[in-house]
Amino acid sequence: MGLWTKLVEAVLGDLDAPDDAQRPAPAPADGLREARDDVDRDVMLIASAGQLGGATVEAALAALRRLRASPLQGRALDALVARHASRPLVEPIALAVAHSLVDRGEPSAALRMVANATSAHALLLTADLHAERGDLASAVATCERVLLRELDHPGARERHRRWRAALGLAAEPDARRPDAGTTTVVTSEPDAPYVLVREVGRGGAGAVYEAEDRELGRRIALKVYHDPSHHRAQLTHEANVAAALAGPGVLRVFDVDPGHGWIALDWAPAGSIRDRVRARDASLLAPMARWALPLAATLARVHAAGWVHLDVKPANVLLAADGAPLLADFGTARRAGEATTPGSFGYVSPERLAGRAADPRDDVYGFGRLLEDVLHGLAPAAPRAGLASLAERWYPLAQACVAKEDTRLADGAQIATRIRTELMGA
Numbered sequence: 001m002g003l004w005t006k007l008v009e010a011v012l013g014d015l016d017a018p019d020d021a022q023r024p025a026p027a028p029a030d031g032l033r034e035a036r037d038d039v040d041r042d043v044m045l046i047a048s049a050g051q052l053g054g055a056t057v058e059a060a061l062a063a064l065r066r067l068r069a070s071p072l073q074g075r076a077l078d079a080l081v082a083r084h085a086s087r088p089l090v091e092p093i094a095l096a097v098a099h100s101l102v103d104r105g106e107p108s109a110a111l112r113m114v115a116n117a118t119s120a121h122a123l124l125l126t127a128d129l130h131a132e133r134g135d136l137a138s139a140v141a142t143c144e145r146v147l148l149r150e151l152d153h154p155g156a157r158e159r160h161r162r163w164r165a166a167l168g169l170a171a172e173p174d175a176r177r178p179d180a181g182t183t184t185v186v187t188s189e190p191d192a193p194y195v196l197v198r199e200v201g202r203g204g205a206g207a208v209y210e211a212e213d214r215e216l217g218r219r220i221a222l223k224v225y226h227d228p229s230h231h232r233a234q235l236t237h238e239a240n241v242a243a244a245l246a247g248p249g250v251l252r253v254f255d256v257d258p259g260h261g262w263i264a265l266d267w268a269p270a271g272s273i274r275d276r277v278r279a280r281d282a283s284l285l286a287p288m289a290r291w292a293l294p295l296a297a298t299l300a301r302v303h304a305a306g307w308v309h310l311d312v313k314p315a316n317v318l319l320a321a322d323g324a325p326l327l328a329d330f331g332t333a334r335r336a337g338e339a340t341t342p343g344s345f346g347y348v349s350p351e352r353l354a355g356r357a358a359d360p361r362d363d364v365y366g367f368g369r370l371l372e373d374v375l376h377g378l379a380p381a382a383p384r385a386g387l388a389s390l391a392e393r394w395y396p397l398a399q400a401c402v403a404k405e406d407t408r409l410a411d412g413a414q415i416a417t418r419i420r421t422e423l424m425g426a
Helices: 003-012 030-048 057-068 073-086 091-103 107-113 120-132 136-149 156-166 228-244 273-278 288-304 360-381 390-401 412-423
Strands: 194-202 206-213 219-225 253-257 262-266 317-319 325-327
Touching: 030 057, 030 073, 057 073, 057 091, 073 091, 073 107, 091 107, 091 120, 107 120, 120 136, 120 156, 136 156, 136 360, 194 219, 219 228, 228 253, 228 262, 273 317, 273 360, 288 317, 288 325, 288 360, 288 412, 360 390, 360 412, 390 412
Parallel strands: none
Antiparallel strands: 194 206, 206 219, 219 262, 253 262, 317 325
């Protein structure tokens, strides 16, 4: 008996055997013994994929196909599930095992196999499994993660529309055009003491411009709302909350004019984390703790003051010249316990989609999604930039942030504590 066989037997035992008192006398079973040895060898090969000196993913998938045709498939899958619980299998293998478990009628085990997956195919299977369990809010939130990366991923948009409708939620705009249906027309001489330089961003509520203060000669960011009369309350709210939370990590407000629909903000010359992810800028993003810890500390301060930002996403985290993060756009912020407004596509927690009031764990979820975006965006540059272990170190934190609400980190302070204790210098 091989080492892996002994391990499997120790963990699982003989799952199909009757009690000792009812066990029939052993019969010659050389063929069965050989079959078990073959299965154990394939299980060991599959489990080695992705390890130094282990099998290739292609070889592991071929072995898994052999196992699916074996009468001992159940034994092999149970061993792989046990192995995944102690040391996760590489994602293509975990996804293939999950599909096999679905075929066996074990959706709960399948969901555990893909719980920490990040590929579009694995996320869509995760969404389907959530929907099958009746958790449509988690299904919608997971489906949005797929659509942000691959809008045309087969079946994703149809599922998203159907599940949102079942939850009683309005249809979402095209994820590639978050400003669909809005137009902002601003001349080079707006009714404000600023000269517009260029447009740098656009969203559902307004557009953001790089501008110059005529009197002081400094660069500022000018956010101009699409419909000042309609968004007057939101603009005033955004300015008031940002001013109340003024301090480290919060983008400064210089001036506001609710009547004309603009707000003047500090200029962040390095752009947003979204910009840096799209540019694959490892120089600013790869020193993760340098920006993730102060961002978590800012969220901790916001939460300690009784507020929830409710729109934590890469586009709303700006970077100062030294790379320090600045949290922006407090237009949807609410006091903890207050009813919430619709959030940004792909960054809204399942609980908020289901109608739960504002809670710091909504921001924790957005922080986790932001981490995922950064790690996913840096993945192509990781090997040549010497960042091979970046995802391995930081994904567990992202997973702790987007986990089910009862196991999710509670607030920004818990995120900051975890970074300090586990990831400083990573």
